[in-house]
Amino acid sequence: MDKLDVKISAKNEYSYPIYIGENLLKSAREFILKHTKAKKILIVTNETVYPLYGKFLCFDNSEFIVLADGEIYKNMETLIKITDKALEMKLERTDAIIALGGGVIGDMAGFAASIYRRGTDFIQIPTTLLAQVDSSVGGKVAVNHRLGKNMLGAFYQPKAVISDTAVLKTLDERQYKTGLGEVLKYAFMENNCGAGEKYNFLEFLENNRENILKRDDKTLCELIKICCSLKSAVVNADEKEQGLRAILNLGHTYAHAIENITDYKKYTHGEAVSIGIKMVFDLALKLSTVTKEYYERSVNLLRSYGLLIEMREVFDKELFYNIMRGDKKVTEGRLKIILPNGEKSVEIRDNIDKKNILSGI
Numbered sequence: 001m002d003k004l005d006v007k008i009s010a011k012n013e014y015s016y017p018i019y020i021g022e023n024l025l026k027s028a029r030e031f032i033l034k035h036t037k038a039k040k041i042l043i044v045t046n047e048t049v050y051p052l053y054g055k056f057l058c059f060d061n062s063e064f065i066v067l068a069d070g071e072i073y074k075n076m077e078t079l080i081k082i083t084d085k086a087l088e089m090k091l092e093r094t095d096a097i098i099a100l101g102g103g104v105i106g107d108m109a110g111f112a113a114s115i116y117r118r119g120t121d122f123i124q125i126p127t128t129l130l131a132q133v134d135s136s137v138g139g140k141v142a143v144n145h146r147l148g149k150n151m152l153g154a155f156y157q158p159k160a161v162i163s164d165t166a167v168l169k170t171l172d173e174r175q176y177k178t179g180l181g182e183v184l185k186y187a188f189m190e191n192n193c194g195a196g197e198k199y200n201f202l203e204f205l206e207n208n209r210e211n212i213l214k215r216d217d218k219t220l221c222e223l224i225k226i227c228c229s230l231k232s233a234v235v236n237a238d239e240k241e242q243g244l245r246a247i248l249n250l251g252h253t254y255a256h257a258i259e260n261i262t263d264y265k266k267y268t269h270g271e272a273v274s275i276g277i278k279m280v281f282d283l284a285l286k287l288s289t290v291t292k293e294y295y296e297r298s299v300n301l302l303r304s305y306g307l308l309i310e311m312r313e314v315f316d317k318e319l320f321y322n323i324m325r326g327d328k329k330v331t332e333g334r335l336k337i338i339l340p341n342g343e344k345s346v347e348i349r350d351n352i353d354k355k356n357i358l359s360g361i
């Protein structure tokens with residue numbers, strides 16, 4: 001088992017551990033007791049994950065709320081169901097709310113924990129690759145509003161994160177690849193992450209492709225640890241996304257538009273992200289902020305993992321641009337793009353003109 005401590009300097013050195021290893025779910029009870037004083041435990045999960053892994057969290061003092069599966073249920077209505085259940089159980093602030101599921105469950109359970117009695121102890125047990133490398137780290141919790149994704153939410157840090165690599169075996173191929181879309185983004189920004197040590201994550205991904213694609217536990221532990229270290233270094237420097245944290249959105253300005261224009265039905269988030277990353281690399285090549293050689297190396301990495309790099313359809317550019325401008329990452333009318341600039345490095349740009357932004361679509 002590996003353990004990584006995530007520090008949030010803005011909060012007087014508040015830190016919490018991320019445990020990473022094979023079959024950690026079997027010891028879930030010990031982890032929960034170590035990090036909370038919970039007398040009662042509410043486990044938030046969904047109808048897909050519960051039959052697979054609910055059994056590991058059946059304790060005398062635990063109860064489950066099993067939600068319908070899907071991003072469409074990530075809304076206020078479901079949030080109220082979670083808080084209703086917490087109230088019925090008469091949970092105290094020192095009891096625990098546990099998220100057992102992917103990013104949808106983690107975001108909702110975390111938001112519920114942040115508002116229930118003004119903040120109740122919260123533990124993340126992420127069960128998708130995306131959740132283990134991305135959404136369970138950093139404390140962003142939210143639900144969607146009909147007028148926008150993740151529009152209602154908070155910054156709320158967990159007491160601990162327990163990432164069990166064994167659960168990734170039951171993910172279908174598409175969901176696994178979706179997580180890989182987010183994994184690969186870290187390789188292109190390692191030099192911005194200030195983790196104080198070199199992971200050579202790009203090389204790690206190039207050299208361990210076979211093991212990663214066959215979901216080898218040892219390799220996955222290493223991979224998850226590196227991703228969490230890189231993300232937490234960024235979050236530590238900028239918890240509330242006032243600057244640096246925006247780099248984690250590499251490819252996302254395009255990705256959000258792709259998801260939106262296809263009504264969130266044709267592409268998973270990670271698929272849209274890998275297409276979005278290819279688009280920013282096309283842009284970077286055009287603006288000469290990367291060499292042809294590094295461009296080829298990066299696009300080959302995406303391709304070698306079997307990730308989508310082209311949209312399956314052609315969209316009206318004007319419509320696409322307007323949707324991009326509707327993205328949250330617009331500050332005072334300027335479209336923010338995270339642009340690769342040199343090896344393993346990106347920059348935040350808000351001065352790229354429309355013609356160039358649209359050239360890769």
Ligand SMILES: NC(=O)c1ccc[n+]([C@@H]2O[C@H](COP(=O)([O-])OP(=O)(O)OC[C@H]3O[C@@H](n4cnc5c(N)ncnc54)[C@H](O)[C@@H]3O)[C@@H](O)[C@H]2O)c1
Nearest residue numbers: 048069102103104105127128130131134135140167170171
């Ligand atoms: N908070 C953040 O910083 C952050 C970052 C990135 C994404 N997100 C959010 O995360 C969500 C996407 O997360 P996701 O990709 O994990 O999607 P998800 O939670 O919908 O999970 C994907 C699918 O996999 C199933 N599943 C989960 N674990 C499984 C397992 N071990 N075996 C088999 N099936 C399993 C789920 O039931 C679901 O059908 C979005 O709502 C996004 O907004 C949040």
Ligand SMILES: [Zn+2]
Nearest residue numbers: 182252269273
């Ligand atoms: Zn993302």
